[in-house]
Amino acid sequence: MRETALATETPPAHEVLxxxxxxxxxGAAGMATLxxxxxxxxxxxxxxxxxxxxxxxxxxxxxxxxxxxxALAGIAVTIYARLDDWKRGQR
Numbered sequence: 673m674r675e676t677a678l679a680t681e682t683p684p685a686h687e688v689l690x691x692x693x694x695x696x697x698x699g700a701a702g703m704a705t706l707x708x709x710x711x712x713x714x715x716x717x718x719x720x721x722x723x724x725x726x727x728x729x730x731x732x733x734x735x736x737x738x739x740x741x742x743a744l745a746g747i748a749v750t751i752y753a754r755l756d757d758w759k760r761g762q763r
Contacts, residue, residue, distance in 0.1 A: 693753035701746030708739035 715732045 694750050694757070697746045697749030697751075697753055699746070701743045701750065704739045704741075704743035704746060708736050708743065711736040711739060 711732055715736075
């Protein structure tokens with residue numbers, strides 16, 4: 673038998689799941705999707721049941737679009753984090 677040099681083993685990179693950029697982006701997208709859906713539900717409920725606050729219904733379009741924009745931004749952050757991690761060789 674002869675002695676050979678072995679490559680050093682690098683321990684796997686442990687990442688706290690809550691600190692993951694991918695999870696943060698996905699979480700933001702998920703929460704914004706829920707927010708947009710709740711605005712949609714609130715708008716339909718208010719339109720059907722409350723005639724006194726009917727003038728406020730058109731103003732609910734703005735929060736819905738804000739939630740949609742946040743959802744798209746969260747998806748973009750998730751994709752960016754995945755690509756960046758892939759470039760760095762972490763995944």
